[in-house]
Amino acid sequence: MYRIASIGGDGIxxxxxxxxxxxxxxxxxxxxxxxxxxDFAIGADRYLATGELITEDDLADLSRFRAIxxxxxxxxxxxxxVLEKGILLALRFHFDxxxxxxxxxxxxxxxxxxxxxxxxxxxxxxxxxxxxxFYVGIGSRFAGESEKATLEVVRDIYQVKFGMxxxxxxxxxxxxxxxITREGAERVMRxxxxxxERREKKLASVDKANVLSDVYGLWRDVFTGVxxxxxxxxxxxxxxxxxxxxxxxxxxxxxxxxxxNMFGDIITDLGAMIQGGLGLAPGGNINPxxxxxxxxxxxxAPKYKGLNVANPMATIWAGSMMLDHLGExxxxxxxxxxxxxxITGRFxxxxxxxxxxxxxxxxxxxxxxxxx
Amino acid sequence: MYRIASIGGDGIxxxxxxxxxxxxxxxxxxxxxxxxxxDFAIGADRYLATGELITEDDLADLSRFRAIxxxxxxxxxxxxxVLEKGILLALRFHFDxxxxxxxxxxxxxxxxxxxxxxxxxxxxxxxxxxxxxFYVGIGSRFAGESEKATLEVVRDIYQVKFGMxxxxxxxxxxxxxxxITREGAERVMRxxxxxxERREKKLASVDKANVLSDVYGLWRDVFTGVxxxxxxxxxxxxxxxxxxxxxxxxxxxxxxxxxxNMFGDIITDLGAMIQGGLGLAPGGNINPxxxxxxxxxxxxAPKYKGLNVANPMATIWAGSMMLDHLGExxxxxxxxxxxxxxITGRFxxxxxxxxxxxxxxxxxxxxxxxxx
Ligand SMILES: CC(C)[C@H](C(=O)O)[C@@H](O)C(=O)O
Ligand SMILES: CC(C)[C@H](C(=O)O)[C@@H](O)C(=O)O
Numbered sequence: 001m002y003r004i005a006s007i008g009g010d011g012i013x014x015x016x017x018x019x020x021x022x023x024x025x026x027x028x029x030x031x032x033x034x035x036x037x038x039d040f041a042i043g044a045d046r047y048l049a050t051g052e053l054i055t056e057d058d059l060a061d062l063s064r065f066r067a068i069x070x071x072x073x074x075x076x077x078x079x080x081x082v083l084e085k086g087i088l089l090a091l092r093f094h095f096d097x098x099x100x101x102x103x104x105x106x107x108x109x110x111x112x113x114x115x116x117x118x119x120x121x122x123x124x125x126x127x128x129x130x131x132x133x134f135y136v137g138i139g140s141r142f143a144g145e146s147e148k149a150t151l152e153v154v155r156d157i158y159q160v161k162f163g164m165x166x167x168x169x170x171x172x173x174x175x176x177x178x179x180i181t182r183e184g185a186e187r188v189m190r191x192x193x194x195x196x197e198r199r200e201k202k203l204a205s206v207d208k209a210n211v212l213s214d215v216y217g218l219w220r221d222v223f224t225g226v227x228x229x230x231x232x233x234x235x236x237x238x239x240x241x242x243x244x245x246x247x248x249x250x251x252x253x254x255x256x257x258x259x260x261n262m263f264g265d266i267i268t269d270l271g272a273m274i275q276g277g278l279g280l281a282p283g284g285n286i287n288p289x290x291x292x293x294x295x296x297x298x299x300x301a302p303k304y305k306g307l308n309v310a311n312p313m314a315t316i317w318a319g320s321m322m323l324d325h326l327g328e329x330x331x332x333x334x335x336x337x338x339x340x341x342x343i344t345g346r347f348x349x350x351x352x353x354x355x356x357x358x359x360x361x362x363x364x365x366x367x368x369x370x371x372x
Numbered sequence: 373m374y375r376i377a378s379i380g381g382d383g384i385x386x387x388x389x390x391x392x393x394x395x396x397x398x399x400x401x402x403x404x405x406x407x408x409x410x411d412f413a414i415g416a417d418r419y420l421a422t423g424e425l426i427t428e429d430d431l432a433d434l435s436r437f438r439a440i441x442x443x444x445x446x447x448x449x450x451x452x453x454v455l456e457k458g459i460l461l462a463l464r465f466h467f468d469x470x471x472x473x474x475x476x477x478x479x480x481x482x483x484x485x486x487x488x489x490x491x492x493x494x495x496x497x498x499x500x501x502x503x504x505x506f507y508v509g510i511g512s513r514f515a516g517e518s519e520k521a522t523l524e525v526v527r528d529i530y531q532v533k534f535g536m537x538x539x540x541x542x543x544x545x546x547x548x549x550x551x552i553t554r555e556g557a558e559r560v561m562r563x564x565x566x567x568x569e570r571r572e573k574k575l576a577s578v579d580k581a582n583v584l585s586d587v588y589g590l591w592r593d594v595f596t597g598v599x600x601x602x603x604x605x606x607x608x609x610x611x612x613x614x615x616x617x618x619x620x621x622x623x624x625x626x627x628x629x630x631x632x633n634m635f636g637d638i639i640t641d642l643g644a645m646i647q648g649g650l651g652l653a654p655g656g657n658i659n660p661x662x663x664x665x666x667x668x669x670x671x672x673a674p675k676y677k678g679l680n681v682a683n684p685m686a687t688i689w690a691g692s693m694m695l696d697h698l699g700e701x702x703x704x705x706x707x708x709x710x711x712x713x714x715i716t717g718r719f720x721x722x723x724x725x726x727x728x729x730x731x732x733x734x735x736x737x738x739x740x741x742x743x744x
Contacts, residue, residue, distance in 0.1 A: 080581060080582045081581060081582040081583065081585050081589075084582045084583065085582070085583065085585070089583070112487070113486055113487055113620050113621050114485055114486065114487060114620075115484070115485055115486060115487040115488075116487075134550075134583070134584055135583060137583075137585075139584070139585070139586030139587060140586055141586045141587075141589060141590050172553065172554035172590065173551065173552070173553050173554075173590075174551070174552050174553075174586045174587045174589065174590040174591075175549050175550060175551050175552075175586065175587065176549070176550045176584050176586045176587040177547055177548070177549050177550075178506075178547060178548045178549075178550075179545065179546070179547050180545070180546050180547075181544065181545050181546075182544035182545075208634070208637070209452060209453060210452045210453040210456045210457070211453065211456065211457065211461070211506070211507060211509075211634075211637075212506055212511070212548050212634075213453050213457070213509075213511070214511030214512055214513045214546045214547065214548045215511060215513075215546045215547065215548040216548075217453075217513060217546065218513050218544065218545075218546040219546075240637075240638055241637050241638050241640075241641035241642075242641060244616060244638055244639070244641050244642035244645070245641050245642065245644065245645040245649075245650070248485050248486075248620060248642065248645050248646065249485050249645055249649070262580070262583075262584075263638075265580070265583075265612075265613050266612055266613050266616055266635075266638060267616070268613075269613035269614060269616050269617050270613075270616035270617065270620065270642070272617065273616070273617040273620050273621055274620065277617075277621070278617070
């Protein structure tokens, strides 16, 4: 019996989570385990009603679960960034989910926008660092005299680097700080090396150490050090700009990729597209010793809310990753196989050229899992 | 008569610049202008011999030119970042070349890795800010007690954000700072809006304001303000992660894109790939009132140095952009047409499936330009 928290969130979030639960319950029935779900009404509606994003009570409650099944957040009535930072990133940071695991895998029957690439060419995993880098939320913005007392840092930077005096009303400046620590880099790299050992023993590290040399210089040094403990894994350094090219031109080169947070955000969306789009892109936010969280990487698509048309497959796949994380490897594989069978049988939602509804896809995959 | 500085640089740099000069000289002959070239021996060889990257004398000399024709830098004997920062970025910053202009255009006869896309689908321009953001080179890295006195900023950050005491020897931290100013954002945005007015009157701004809210919050506010002066240009905000998807799936959506420096670096490499790869990707570093610089965006490919096999087309295209910048619009168009004719006639280097050498491609395009 697994106790799992679910957060449907905003827009299409509750519908896709519902479809996912139907599949995971079926997997439990077939493979001999029960899931006790507990729902949390976190998201835009509550925020607009009460001003609460994540409360201390939420965090205390959620900490009792090994896994959270997360739908999507984002609402047109709320300024961009508020819900993302206040809920999604807050959960990732609070629970120290330092691995953001993103399989980039083209399933059978799925169309990729790349010419001449097949499922055997697109099958790798991105391990994105999930708690440091430019996601630490440190920065500031100021204009004119009024706030200058608190902004000595920026004023110094600006004077030294640009020879400009920032005490004038006319000038307006913002800065943002990224942080990489040895400890933070090392733990996610060890996770990636371990994964590489279980796969093709190939690991690429992605950075921009030729320009952002302070943070990514440290990143590279840590990588070089950790690599010594994994002599059988072959490694390489890639610059992030080049990686966007090779993902498109030669995705077959990659097996496991490890990358700092922000570049990870960017290249995993690109990865999602080459595997067929956001409708098929799941992600796991993992703390191997704590509370992990599994989600589709797409947004809340407010305009499709309540219409029962959204593609639940990314969410169902995220559910498969969650089962894998819980140790239910057979059930996890069955769920992924169910998704593939649903696709090759053309039982898909509108975005993939089919006619099925969100809930129908969930029920269909559940029935396929029960037949395995 | 135009006086133009040339910097061949490292690896294949001198060869591709030579091929480019042959074409631009031909364009001068055909369209009635002369170019007086002045070469600068800047690059890895001099650095290794004298320790000099860019000298004060270099900068004083170069400042007398309206344009620099730049090959490539990078050498296996030098640590990544040294030449890039010490030469290429130093020139961009010193001459305040605040616009990095990158046409993303699939030429006739060129293969794109995208399925079902033709030249009419891939034809847009990225305007990358070129002097701010995370390229300002501000950051630091420290370990242990010894350097802590100078690192109050990071220590404070670390304590406030992570509740950790960084005075221990065991901990190692690096930080990197990005800066956006109103002035810096506004000038590049005005350039992009002006360009959009001359094209399809569509401008997309690319950022990650939902997470890096300080720098890109200012970026968005400036954009919104500048947009008021261009009521006929339709605008939108895109997140950088999403943009990597749409460049691959729907490049036809884009006409002009404006973006901060680092994201610009990333998405223009992706753009280069969809237009056929680095062999065909030119860039201009523009200061409309000062010394501008035109270059292929690829690197120095040391292993092909001296073999006369490198593809000079990106460099020749960069030369076309340089002519355009100098006001020689007809000649610029003729050079680009010459490249296209050379491609459709299959007169191309090995990387594009042909047999021609670097110098032969240069001479061939020169002869085509003379026939226009
Ligand atoms: C919604 C946003 C804050 C988030 C991120 O930037 O990490 C998303 O893009 C993702 O990749 O999960
Ligand atoms: C070589 C490197 C410093 C440079 C950059 O990052 O700007 C390059 O990638 C580019 O895009 O011109």
